[in-house]
Amino acid sequence: MTAITSTRITQLLLGGMIADAYGVPYEFRPRQAMAKRRMDGYGTYDQPAGSWSDDSSLTLILAANLLENGSLNDLMDKMVTYLDGAYTPMGECFDIGNATRKAIIAYAQGTEPRMAGDRSPAANGNGALMRIAPLAVSLLNEPDSTVRRQVITDTTIVTHGHERSVIASVIYVELLRHLLAGEPLAVSLTAARDAIKDVGFSAQELSYYQWLFTPSFPLLPESDIRSSGYVVDTLEAAVWLNFQPETYPQLVMHAVDLGEDTDTVAQIAATIYCAAHPNVEFPKAWRNDLILPRDIAVLIARFAARFSVGN
Ligand SMILES: [Mg+2]
Incomplete structure (x- = not known):
């Protein structure tokens, strides 16, 4: 049995949310050092500081789903409510990927959950990857x-039905599991x-995914790392960032400087970081800026208590 404290589970979720919120104003920007x-x-979505996006909302929805019965219908029912602003910092859904939106609408119109995700190779955005981390805990x-x-x-397939998205999810969840068990990054990969x-x-x-697993991957120059919303790019960027010798805030700022899908790359990179670092510390100001409605704080606390092991 791998022991995990409720604090570690909370850090895993909060670390992702803080990074998501840090990246939100800069989504779709080109690569540049912002030194913030x-x-x-404000910025891309005109949201107040501390606003987290679909990455966190859909992650919290999976956490809530796992706390209840874990059924795919329940998961999709909760995603439907997200379109109306549930599981958001300000009661508004301001960011959602095309494949995820299409799948939610298909489900709402009667499609079975397992059939709701687009199965075409063109539908391999990072929309499933961004919300799957709670499975590493459960x-x-x-x-x-x-x-x-x-x-x-x-x-995965309830929103992203193509095999490439499924493989990304398996890699990410298994990577997080091994990190949470205390194994080093290279071993976990x-x-x-x-x-x-x-x-x-x-x-x-x-x-x-062959590049991700080549021994020289961590040594690639930044110019070889793409940070788009394509699931392969996002996973590569998030893993590559974790091989750089950086603290939590350095990693998050670096992820955002990579540009393009800043919030999701930052969120996934930060989640990996928190899985690898039991004593991660968030900058106090960032943690204080994070918008955390009471019901969301309660959800996180319940999830952390339910899935903690051995304490
Ligand atoms: Mg987002």
């Missing part, structure tokens, strides 16, 4: 890799690679 140290507001001590893979697959090998994924789709 405070959490900004599946932390699930010993059966087939069961884990099935849960990760089901949770190898374990994630082993989790997608010889389990039925097509060689062609696996080849999209």
Whole structure:
């Protein structure tokens, strides 16, 4: 059994949310050093400082779903409410990916959850990857890799039905599980690679992730790292950032400086960072700026209490 404290689970969620909020005003900007140290507001979405976006909202929805029955219908029902502003900092949904929106609408019109996600290769944005981290907590001590893979697959395909998105989700969740178990980043990444090998994924789709697993990947220059909303780019950027010798705030600012999908790259990179660093500290000002409605704070506390192990 891997022990995990409720504090660590809380840090994992908050670390992602803070990074998301830090990145929100800069989404879609080109790559540039911004050298900012405070959490900004407005910018791309004209939201006040501390506003987190779909990345966090959809992550919180999965956490809420796992606290209840974990059914895919319940997960989709909660996503429907997100369109009307549930699970948001200010009661408004200001950011959502195309594939996710389409899937939610398809579900609301009667499509089965497992059929709701677009299965075309063009629908491989990071919309499933951005919300899947709670599974690393709920599946932390699930010993059966087939069961884990099935849960990760089901949770992914409700919005992103293509195999490439499923593979990304498996890599990310398995990486987080191994980090939470105290294994170093390189070792955890190898374990994630082993989790997608010889389990039925097509060689062609696996080849999209070959760069991530080459030994020289951490040494690639920043100019070789893409930070777009394409799921492969986002996962690569988030993992690459974690190989740089940086503190939490340095990592988040670096992610945002990469430009393009700033909030999601920052959120995923920060979640990996928090999984790898049990004693992560957030800048006090950023933590204070984060908009945290009471019901969201309660949800996080309930999730953390429910899935803590051995304390
Ligand atoms: Mg976002």
